[in-house]
Amino acid sequence: VALGFNLFEQRSVLMRGLVPIVGGACITATLSVLFTALVAHVLHCEPMVGLSLVTRFVTLPMAVPFVDQIHANLGLAAAAVVIQVGGSALACFTACLIH
Amino acid sequence: MNRCSHGLQLAKMEVVVQKPQVAKMPLVVAADIVKPPSPASAFVKAGVGSLAIFGLERALWVASTAAHFQVPTAMSGMLIVWLMMLVIDKVSPKAALKVLDWFNPARAFYGKGVPLFFSPPLVQLPLTLSVLPLMSILKFFTIIVTGVVVSITTTGLATNLLISKKKIDTNVKIVSVGGITSSGKTDEKAVSTTAKSVDPWESPVLKAAFVGMCLFAALRLDMLLIACASVFSLQFGKALPAAVRAICPAVITCAGLTAAVVSGLGFLNGVEVHISQTDRQRERERERERDTHTYCKFSELYPSVAFDRKSQTILLLITSGGDSAGRTQDRCRWHIWRHWRRRFPFPGCSPCHCGFGL
Numbered sequence: 001v002a003l004g005f006n007l008f009e010q011r012s013v014l015m016r017g018l019v020p021i022v023g024g025a026c027i028t029a030t031l032s033v034l035f036t037a038l039v040a041h042v043l044h045c046e047p048m049v050g051l052s053l054v055t056r057f058v059t060l061p062m063a064v065p066f067v068d069q070i071h072a073n074l075g076l077a078a079a080a081v082v083i084q085v086g087g088s089a090l091a092c093f094t095a096c097l098i099h
Numbered sequence: 100m101n102r103c104s105h106g107l108q109l110a111k112m113e114v115v116v117q118k119p120q121v122a123k124m125p126l127v128v129a130a131d132i133v134k135p136p137s138p139a140s141a142f143v144k145a146g147v148g149s150l151a152i153f154g155l156e157r158a159l160w161v162a163s164t165a166a167h168f169q170v171p172t173a174m175s176g177m178l179i180v181w182l183m184m185l186v187i188d189k190v191s192p193k194a195a196l197k198v199l200d201w202f203n204p205a206r207a208f209y210g211k212g213v214p215l216f217f218s219p220p221l222v223q224l225p226l227t228l229s230v231l232p233l234m235s236i237l238k239f240f241t242i243i244v245t246g247v248v249v250s251i252t253t254t255g256l257a258t259n260l261l262i263s264k265k266k267i268d269t270n271v272k273i274v275s276v277g278g279i280t281s282s283g284k285t286d287e288k289a290v291s292t293t294a295k296s297v298d299p300w301e302s303p304v305l306k307a308a309f310v311g312m313c314l315f316a317a318l319r320l321d322m323l324l325i326a327c328a329s330v331f332s333l334q335f336g337k338a339l340p341a342a343v344r345a346i347c348p349a350v351i352t353c354a355g356l357t358a359a360v361v362s363g364l365g366f367l368n369g370v371e372v373h374i375s376q377t378d379r380q381r382e383r384e385r386e387r388e389r390d391t392h393t394y395c396k397f398s399e400l401y402p403s404v405a406f407d408r409k410s411q412t413i414l415l416l417i418t419s420g421g422d423s424a425g426r427t428q429d430r431c432r433w434h435i436w437r438h439w440r441r442r443f444p445f446p447g448c449s450p451c452h453c454g455f456g457l
Contacts, residue, residue, distance in 0.1 A: 001172075001173060008184035008195075035245075043242070045239075046235055050242075056243065059213075064173075082354075
C-alpha cells in the first residue's frame with residue numbers, strides 16, 4: 001500500500017512514459033505468465049509447482065493474495081521471487097565485473 | 100559485450116538512452132521547502148503512518164471478504180493511495196507535498212522492513228521442498244531460469260518497440276521529498292538533511308534485536324525469541340559486505356537464519372519436521388494438532404503475520420514425532436531440554452504440550 005506514495009512521486013515520469021511503461025508491462029506480464037504455464041505443462045510439472053511459479057513476476061506482498069486464491073504453495077512462490085531477485089542481483093554484479 | 104546475454108545488451112542500450120535525459124533534466128529540490136522532522140516527531144509519524152497504512156490494507160481486506168469478492172488488497176490499496184494523492188495534488192500541490200512528507204517515516208519503516216515479510220514463507224520452504232521429488236525441483240529451477248531470460252528479452256524488445264513509436268519528452272521535472280527524487284535517484288543533499296548514515300554494525304536495531312534474543316532465550320519465550328531472531332537476521336544480512344549481499348541478499352540471510360532458529364527450537368522441543376501429502380497423514384496431523392498447538396503459537400507473534408495470513412501455517416506443518424522409531428531420539432532431546440528447563444523454568448508450557456505424550 002505504501003508503494004502508492006512512490007507511485008505518486010514518479011507521476012511525471014509515469015505520465016510521460018505511459019505507453020512504454022504500461023504497454024511494456026502488459027506485454028511482458030502476459031507473455032511471461034503464458035510462457036510459465038506452457039513450460040510447466042510441457043515439462044509435466046506438478047500443478048502445485050506450476051501454479052506457484054505463475055506469481056514469480058511480482059513482489060511477494062502482492063503475490064500472497066494471488067497465491068491464496070489459486071491455492072498455490074506460498075513457500076515455492078516465495079522461493080521463485082527470491083531466486084529471481086537474487087539472480088538479477090548476481091547478474092548485475094557479474095555485468096559490473098565484466099564491464 | 101559479446102559475452103553478455105541478449106537481455107543484458109538490451110539493458111545496456113536502455114541505460115545509454117537514458118543518460119542524456121538525466122543530464123538535461125532541470126533539478127528542482129524540494130528539500131529546502133520541507134524541513135526534516137525531529138526524531139520524536141519522526142517516531143510518532145512512523146508509528147501513526149504505519150498504522151494508517153496497515154489499517155487501510157486491513158479495511159480493504161475486510162471489505163472484500165464481506166463482499167465475497169476477493170481482490171488483492173495490497174495492489175488495490177496502492178492504487179487508492181495513488182489516486183488520493185493525485186486528487187490532493189490537483190486541489191493543492193503544497194498539501195500533497197506535506198502529506199507525502201508526513202508519511203515519509205512510515206514509508207521508510209516499511210521500506211526497511213519489507214524483506215522481513217519474505218521470511219515466513221521462506222522458512223516454510225524446506226518443508227515444501229522435502230515433499231517434492233528431485234525432478235520437480237529441477238523443473239522448478241529450469242522454469243525460473245528460462246522464464247527470467249524470456250522475461251528480460253521480452254521486456255527489452257517490447258519497451259524498445261514502444262519507445263521507438265512514442266518519443267519521450269526528456270524535459271522531466273524532478274521533485275525531491277525526503278531525499279528521493281521523482282526520477283527514483285536518491286538526492287544525497289536532501290538525504291543528508293533528513294537522515295544520518297549509521298554503520299550497519301552499530302545499528303541500534305541490531306543491538307536491540309540481539310539483546311531481545313538473549314533475553315527471550317533466557318526467559319523461554321520462544322515466540323518473541325523468533326521475532327527478535329528475524330529482525331536480527333535481517334539487520335545482520337544488511338550489515339554484510341556489498342559483495343556478499345550481491346550473491347546472498349539480506350532477505351535470504353534473514354530467512355536462512357530464522358529457519359535455523361526455528362529448527363533449533365524445534366529440535367530442543369523434540370519436534371519432528373514432517374509434512375503430509377496423503378489424506379492419512381493429514382488426518383494424523385489433525386490428531387496431533389492438540390499436542391502441537393504450543394508451536395502454532397509461534398506464528399501468531401511472527402512479525403509479518405498481520406500481512407501474511409499464510410504464515411500462520413508455518414508451524415502448523417511441524418508436528419511431533421509420535422512413532423516408536425522416533426521415541427529414542429525424542430528422549431535424547433528430552434534430556435537436553437529437561438536439563439535446560441531445570442536451569443530456567445519454562446513459564447508457559449506444561450509437559451502435556453511438549454509433544455512427547457508425557
